[in-house]
Every structure is written in structure tokens, then in C-alpha cells.
Amino acid sequence: MNDRYNFAMYVPEIKHNEWKVEDGKVTLYFKVNDPVKKFASWLVKKSPSCDVELDDMCSQAWLAIDGEKSIYDISKIMAKRYNEEINASIYRLVTYMRYISKRGWITFKEVKQK
Template sequence: MKKKNENFLEFVPVRSEKVDWEIKGENVVLIVYRNSFIDKLVRRFFNTPEKMTIDLDEIGSTVWQAIDGKRNIYEISQIVKMKIGKNAEPLLERLITFINILKNNDFIKLLKKKG
């Protein structure tokens, strides 16, 4: 049976090297290049773009910029709380959902913090 007592907030998100990003105005734009074999095939037949851009909102931008490969999810939540305050509430629920979306799309990996 798998252990269930690991605290999600202790994991450290690490950005994928496959995702570039830039700051436009005050928010982050993620840039995902579609250059796998399948992506190239799909592009050839369906004229899809070579890259995909994703505009993050204020909270997403704050989270993305706080991901440095050293801070855990709890520490990132404190940065968001400090910068955005009550507008980020319900903070932990929103943060966990966003982190899971990033992970499920391979934009980040989650590592255990070495203690």
C-alpha cells in the first residue's frame, strides 16, 4: 500500500526546460514549442502553430515567477499571500489546482525537498 502521509505543500516545483516564458506588461506568458515528431506531423497536415502561448493571470504569474527549483509549494503560497493578499483566496485550493495543471501539462516537475 502506498503512503498517503506525504504533504503536497512540501514538494518543490521545478520548471520544465521545454517551456520558455516572458513577461508582457505585468503578467507572464508561457511559450510552449510544438516540435516533437507528432507535433510536426500534425502541423504539416492541419497547419497548426509551431508554438503555443499561454497568458497567465496575476496569481499564475506570481506563482510561475516564484518557482525557482528551491522553494516548496508552501513557501510559494506565502509569496502569493504577501503579494496579492485576500484577492488570492481561497489561496491553497487555487494554488494546488494550478500546480496540478502545470504538472499534468509537463510544464513543471514536483520533487521531494531533501531534508
């Protein structure tokens, strides 16, 4: 089987650089460029914010992305940490990786060979 077509063998790499970890949870920071949102926030005297705080499981997956581990490698770590079957972990992680990839927060640098 050709690993190039196996999404679990892709190696994710974080592309969004504005984030921090606090109390084990990752928060992603975004600049608001939408003039409507800026105006609305000005009306209510609040700073415009579109920050995203990841839950525990998503934070741990985010922190495991190091540009070296494949999705499969990360799913093994997650399965062990949360005491779940590897297939459930892979399914959940692939769904998460596709979502954050479509948002442009990560990219895939290579396909890891077995």
C-alpha cells in the same frame, strides 16, 4: 507527520524552458508538431501557435518557482500579495501546481523538511 506525503512541502522546479515575461505576465511557448494543425495553419496562411499566456496570479506563482521554495512557501507569498487567507492560497496553488505538473511544465525535485 511525514512531510513526504504533504504536497504543500514539495519543491517545484520549472521544466519547460521556452517562456518569457512581458509586462508582468508569463507566456509559455510551444512548438507545433501536429501535422493537422500545421496543415490547417497553412490553409489560413497563419503560423501555427499553441502559446499560453498566464494571467497575473498564475504568472506570479510561476515566477516564484525557483527550485528552492516549497509550495507552502510560495502560497505564503501569494496570500500576502493578494491579501487572502493562507488556506485559500494553498488550495488555489496546489490546484495550479497539479495542473502544470500534469502538463509536464514543472517537476518536483524534493520534499522540503520543516
